[in-house]
Amino acid sequence: MSQESSTYKLPQPLPLDSGRALDNAQIAYQTYGQLAADKSNAILICHALTGDQYVASEHPITGKPGWWERMVGPGKPIDTDRFYVICANVIGSCMGSSGPASPDPKSAPDAAPYAMGFPVITVRDMVRGLVALLDGLGIAQLHSVVGGSMGGMQALSLAANWPERAARVLVIASTARHSAQNIAFHEVGRQAIMADPAWADGDYYATGSSPDNGLAVARMAAHITYLSEEGLTAKFGRRLQDRPDGSEGAKSFGFDADFQVESYLRYQGSGFTQRFDANSYLYITRAMDYFDLAEEHGGKLADAFAGATARFCLVSFDTDWLYPTAESRHIVHALNAAGAKVSFVELSAPNGHDSFLLEHDELDRVVRGFVE
Amino acid sequence: MNAATYSDLRPDLAAIAAHVDRGSRVLDIGCGDGDLMGVLEAEKGCDARGLELNAALVGRCVGRGLSVVQGDANTDLSNYPDKAFDYAILSQTLQTATRPDLMLDELLRVGRRAFVSFPNFAHWRTRGALMFGGKMPVTRALPVSWYETDNIHHVTVDDFRDLAKAKNAQIERSWFFADERAISPVGANWRAEFAVFELSR
Numbered sequence: 024m025s026q027e028s029s030t031y032k033l034p035q036p037l038p039l040d041s042g043r044a045l046d047n048a049q050i051a052y053q054t055y056g057q058l059a060a061d062k063s064n065a066i067l068i069c070h071a072l073t074g075d076q077y078v079a080s081e082h083p084i085t086g087k088p089g090w091w092e093r094m095v096g097p098g099k100p101i102d103t104d105r106f107y108v109i110c111a112n113v114i115g116s117c118m119g120s121s122g123p124a125s126p127d128p129k130s131a132p133d134a135a136p137y138a139m140g141f142p143v144i145t146v147r148d149m150v151r152g153l154v155a156l157l158d159g160l161g162i163a164q165l166h167s168v169v170g171g172s173m174g175g176m177q178a179l180s181l182a183a184n185w186p187e188r189a190a191r192v193l194v195i196a197s198t199a200r201h202s203a204q205n206i207a208f209h210e211v212g213r214q215a216i217m218a219d220p221a222w223a224d225g226d227y228y229a230t231g232s233s234p235d236n237g238l239a240v241a242r243m244a245a246h247i248t249y250l251s252e253e254g255l256t257a258k259f260g261r262r263l264q265d266r267p268d269g270s271e272g273a274k275s276f277g278f279d280a281d282f283q284v285e286s287y288l289r290y291q292g293s294g295f296t297q298r299f300d301a302n303s304y305l306y307i308t309r310a311m312d313y314f315d316l317a318e319e320h321g322g323k324l325a326d327a328f329a330g331a332t333a334r335f336c337l338v339s340f341d342t343d344w345l346y347p348t349a350e351s352r353h354i355v356h357a358l359n360a361a362g363a364k365v366s367f368v369e370l371s372a373p374n375g376h377d378s379f380l381l382e383h384d385e386l387d388r389v390v391r392g393f394v395e
Numbered sequence: 396m397n398a399a400t401y402s403d404l405r406p407d408l409a410a411i412a413a414h415v416d417r418g419s420r421v422l423d424i425g426c427g428d429g430d431l432m433g434v435l436e437a438e439k440g441c442d443a444r445g446l447e448l449n450a451a452l453v454g455r456c457v458g459r460g461l462s463v464v465q466g467d468a469n470t471d472l473s474n475y476p477d478k479a480f481d482y483a484i485l486s487q488t489l490q491t492a493t494r495p496d497l498m499l500d501e502l503l504r505v506g507r508r509a510f511v512s513f514p515n516f517a518h519w520r521t522r523g524a525l526m527f528g529g530k531m532p533v534t535r536a537l538p539v540s541w542y543e544t545d546n547i548h549h550v551t552v553d554d555f556r557d558l559a560k561a562k563n564a565q566i567e568r569s570w571f572f573a574d575e576r577a578i579s580p581v582g583a584n585w586r587a588e589f590a591v592f593e594l595s596r
Contacts, residue, residue, distance in 0.1 A: 238523060355464055358473040364444070364462040368453040385454055392458025 028053055028076055028112075028119050031159045037114070037152055043142040047128045052076050052111035053117025055095065056103035058114040059365045065162045066101060066394065067153065067189070068110040069170030071179035071247055072245075072307055073299055075118040078110040079103070086299045093382065097174035100391035106166065113149040113177070115141070120152070120251045123302035124228060132342070138302060139225035146173070146314045150180045154188060165193035169273040171379040172346065173307070176314050177353070183316055183327040193393055195338045195386075196379040198350035198356070199324055204343065208248050209308040212241030216301045225302050238301040239292030246268075246291050251342035259284040317357075331358070335365040336393045338379075338386065341343030345376040366393070398418055401438065404430055406577065407591045410570045411484055414593065415439055415510075419481035422446065424468045425488035429456035436461070444480075446471060471494045472501040472558040480506040487589075488514045489555075503596045504561060508567065512591040517551035517584045518573070536588040552584040559594060563584040567593040 028051040036044040053076040058065060067080050068091070075082070079096050080090040095101045095108055112120040124132035157165070168189040170178040175197025175289040182192045200203075216222055227233050247255075260281045261270040280286040316368030320327040335358050339351040348369045358365040370385050372378035379386065397409045401409055415421060417551050418440045423432050426445030429452075435441035441516040445463035447453050454526075456463035464471075468485070469492060483506030485498070502509040510513035514536040515521075525534035539546070552571070566581050570585035571578050578586055 056572070107511060176455075198420050332427050334462065357476055359444075359464070359479070360476055362479070364442075366453070366457045367464040367466070368450050368457065369465055370450060389454050392454070392460070395457070395460060 024244060030119060031156050032073040033153075033155050034388065035154070037148070037155060039142055039151075041147040042215045043144055045121060045142060048114060048121045048152065048155075049119075049125075050114065050121075050152055051112050052109060052156060053078065053080060054110075055079055055108040056106055058107040062125065062162050063164075063166060064106050065157075065160075065165050066106045066108050066169060067157070067165050067169045067181075068095065068101070068108060069111065069153070069168065069174035071170075071172035071174050073295065073304075074174070074244075075116065076110045076112045077118075079108070082298070087295075088234055091380065093349075094387070095382065095389060099170065100387045101394060102391075106394070109156075109160070109162075111153055113307070114152045115144045115149065115310060117300035117302060117303040120374060120390070121237055123225065123306055124300045124302065136228045138149065138228060140141075141302070143304060144306060145310050146176045147180050147319065151186065153177065153181070154185055157188065163188075165189040165191075166221065167193060169193040169195075169390070169394070170197065171195040172197055172376065174329050175312055176311065176316075178217045178325075179316055180314075182331060182333055183320065186328075186331050186333065190332055191394060192333050192335045193338075193390065194335070194351075194354070196340055196343050196346055196376055197337075198314075199313050199317060199327075199354050200348040200350075200374040202350075208244060208310045208317050209312055211369060213305050213308060215240035215244070216305060219301075222301065223364040225305075227301075233296070233299045235293070235296040238296050238299065238304060239289070241301075241374075242295040242299075243292040246288060249375060250347045251344070253342060253372060254374045255284060257373065324354065325360035328358050328363050331361060331363040333363070335363055336391060337365065337367045339367075339369045340378040341377040342373060343378065401434060404434060405486075406547060406575055407570075407574045407589050408434075408486055410572075410577070411486065411512065412439070412589050413508045415440075415482055416442060416569065420444075420479070420481045421484060422475065423443075423484045423486075423572070424502070425486065426452075426456065426463055429459050429461045429463060431486070432456070432463075433459060434463050447471060468498065477504055478507055478592055482506050482510060483510050484510045486512045486533050487514065488511070490548050490550050493546060493549050495550065496497075496558060496562065499558065499564065499594075503594060506596065509564075509594045510591060511555070511594065512589060513539040513550055514546070515552050515554065515571075515584070515587045515590050516549040517553065518588050519585050520536070520588070521585040522585075552590050555590065555592060557594070562596075564594045564596050567595055569593070571577070 031050045033048040037048045078091045114119040127137040168178045175194035216237035219234035221232045222234035317324040335352045339348040355367040421443045432443040435443045453465045483502040518594045521532040570591040571583040572589040
């Protein structure tokens, strides 16, 4: 069932790490379940790079089910019969929260989009926006904050910078800093977008076209990093596509998508352009690349968690090479050094980074148990 | 899931639980499904943390609300700061360590005190099996055949006393068990199936 998002208009300009501020900022969000009278049962779910607030409800553009419906809902591990679940679109994104496609208040009254005039944001800025939303909802302390991938970065940032705002912090398939390899893959994506003539220095909103080709290539490159070699091999191997003329599995001796894996990536790329803004992709990947929680706290990750009273749980997947287990262990060691209550488990799954979104009974058990 | 109580614990764990000071900080190394940690938190108000190699067991612990990190005691104790805990507990794991002597050092580095429990290889039943059977013993206390067992460093009560001495570790207290019951320390090297030592340095 599709459901209109709520929108929270921030009463104050949102201060940003860059020193700038975001005027007239707004945050689009979805909620599920009932907030208890004492407001003690709120769980904030933070979404990943290309995610959105539709965690457990139909996406208004694609019509697909919510991106974590198998985890969030009545009777699910994050049980909306018990918990009041909040999921908000991060600032910089394009599903209703302020981002580069939003009207720039300075351009009033013609309400032209910010485009590249949107300030560069950080993960901490995203979380600052989420904290403003929690203030607006009157929620002083979350029962839990939960996130996978970039959502995990937000959960860590919340725990480090607003430690009193969450009693439990669940971080799945994530990292406390972007590695050179992570940044490199993102830069490929950004360059693909910016090399598309339709990008037009970001000013494409009024042109009637958009850098879909560049954005699709960015998505294709990124998508590879979300899967494991084992998973790709199992799913596609070297199998060839059936050709339009009916010949089965023949090479075209050309540059069509001969291999099934090529066809799959092209499909992923073009589908993505239907629902995502290319400039948002630039801004959010930038924010992730800037993310280094230790750097924000004097260079020592343990200092980011000094005095933390929340319970932490970290989960990694053995085939995730984007944010490998070592990154989670690095966070666990810092939390141990800070004396925080931390659990950690590496789960076995064939599908690489994306495993956190897929069927995994053990993950369900850990999530359900941790938020109990 | 209901928390375990004293009476549910294995005798060596019950002895440890009974002698941990109330409200202390505890690291349970090889915590399994967290029975001891659960009792220490519920009955003794301890702040208990666990280290466990098996992911499924870690998942069970997390589900019980315990703080347990998946990791290998042979390598991962080095990630804990000095004297981070009042007690480091190693129950029936010493004999599986790559280097039990180094692990003992680590226990006494991360904990002010350590509890160590292990099956005694010099128990009369083990001796009998070896002496009269001429084969590596498979007994109640050591139920797995030599080629499958995780116990790669069999140890006796007297061996452990020697190791403690060599490591300048003070034996504060000790407890011995046979047939699921506490026994007197007299002739423990013969009579004990399991031993528990409390150490300090």
